[in-house]
Amino acid sequence: MQIAECKWLLLLGLILFPLLAVTAPRTEADDDQALGTAAIIDKFVEATQSHEDALRGASMQVNIDASIPKLKEHGKLRALRKISKVGTVTYRVLGFQGDNTVKNDVIARYLQAEQQGQGDQNLAISPQNYKFKFKGRRAEGGQDVYMFQISPRKKRVGLFKGDLWLDAKTCLPVMEKGRLVRNPSIWFKKVQFERDFAVKNGVAVPEHMSSTIDVRLIGPVHLDIDYSDFEQNADADSDDTGQAGAVAMAGSMGK
Numbered sequence: 001m002q003i004a005e006c007k008w009l010l011l012l013g014l015i016l017f018p019l020l021a022v023t024a025p026r027t028e029a030d031d032d033q034a035l036g037t038a039a040i041i042d043k044f045v046e047a048t049q050s051h052e053d054a055l056r057g058a059s060m061q062v063n064i065d066a067s068i069p070k071l072k073e074h075g076k077l078r079a080l081r082k083i084s085k086v087g088t089v090t091y092r093v094l095g096f097q098g099d100n101t102v103k104n105d106v107i108a109r110y111l112q113a114e115q116q117g118q119g120d121q122n123l124a125i126s127p128q129n130y131k132f133k134f135k136g137r138r139a140e141g142g143q144d145v146y147m148f149q150i151s152p153r154k155k156r157v158g159l160f161k162g163d164l165w166l167d168a169k170t171c172l173p174v175m176e177k178g179r180l181v182r183n184p185s186i187w188f189k190k191v192q193f194e195r196d197f198a199v200k201n202g203v204a205v206p207e208h209m210s211s212t213i214d215v216r217l218i219g220p221v222h223l224d225i226d227y228s229d230f231e232q233n234a235d236a237d238s239d240d241t242g243q244a245g246a247v248a249m250a251g252s253m254g255k
Contacts, residue, residue, distance in 0.1 A: 037134040040146055043171040045126055051172055054203045054232065058083050061229040062091070066106040070219040075102030081227070089118050106221055113184070123158040125150065125176070130159070137168060143199075144168035145175075155182045160193070172204040173197050189214040205230045 059082045067074040075098025079091045091111055096103055122129065135147040146166040152159035162178015177194040184191075193211040197204040209225040 037132060040134070040166070040171060041127055041132055044166055044173075047171045048125075048173075050202070051204055052087065055083050056085050056087055058203075058230065058232050060206070060227050060231065063226045063228070064107050064110075065224045065226075066102050066110075067222045068102060068106070068218060069222070071101070073099040073102050075099050075107060077103065077107050087118070089115055106223065110223060120158070122156060125164065125173075129153060129156075132164075135163075140165070140174075143174070146171070150178075152181055157182045157184050167199045167204075170199055170202065172199050172202075174199065174204070187216050189216060200230070201232065203232060 059080060062077075062079045062081045064077040064079070065075075066077075075096065077096045078094040080094060082090050082092070084090070130150045130152055133149040133151075135149055137144060137146055139145075144167075146168055148164045148166070149162075150164050151161045158180070159182070160176075160178035160180050163175070164173060165175040166172065167174050173195075174197050175195065178192070180191040180193075183189070191211065191213050193209065195206065196208045198207050199205075206227040208227070209223075211223045213221045213223070215221055
């Protein structure tokens with residue numbers, strides 16, 4: 001190519017580049033950038049509060065499948081999960097099949113830990129507890145989601161490092177996945193989990209949760225939970241009745 005031709009192409013590029021920059025179509029990534037990570041997180045926090053209020057009085061069926069492969073022990077539990085008008089989570093056991101070790105040392109302990117952690121703002125996914133890093137926007141399962149990488153500001157039991165996906169329309173969570181940054185027991189080497197939600201009528205309804213806990217001496221423990229038959233306006237117990245239900249549940253699990 002002659003020097004004159006190179007100069008002409010360079011000049012043409014300098015002329016066309018500003019035009020291309022002006023006429024290029026705006027993308028979803030541009031919109032996300034304009035909205036800003038802080039604005040998305042603010043909307044997420046607001047949506048989460050509204051979501052928690054909407055869940056009060058709700059109920060759903062829960063099927064819990066747990067196993068300890070090294071011990072060749074397994075168990076399945078069916079329960080009714082209810083949220084009272086004041087936000088207390090209780091379980092009513094509907095049936096159990098399997099080994100008592102799994103029932104008492106895996107499933108019952110998980111349910112107890114969930115009840116003890118409910119309402120603890122130190123564990124909430126919020127700017128006070130976590131740092132958020134925007135990773136982009138993508139279509140997943142027929143819906144657009146914002147993808148964030150999150151990491152806790154402090155190594156506190158119950159906080160995790162991992163991924164958070166938000167529904168782009170409502171900013172409600174559709175997926176949480178990660179690893180606890182601090183193990184709740186010296187017997188645990190690693191705790192990993194994934195939670196999936198479906199956004200229905202402005203509420204992030206739990207669909208599935210899976211967790212693997214690497215336990216010293218006995219190896220991995222697997223826990224899978226499926227949620228179904230969500231009823232948003234179910235009659236909820238009062239706080240006192242809910243607490244009694246929780247005690248009854250714990251007692252029945254220990255037998």
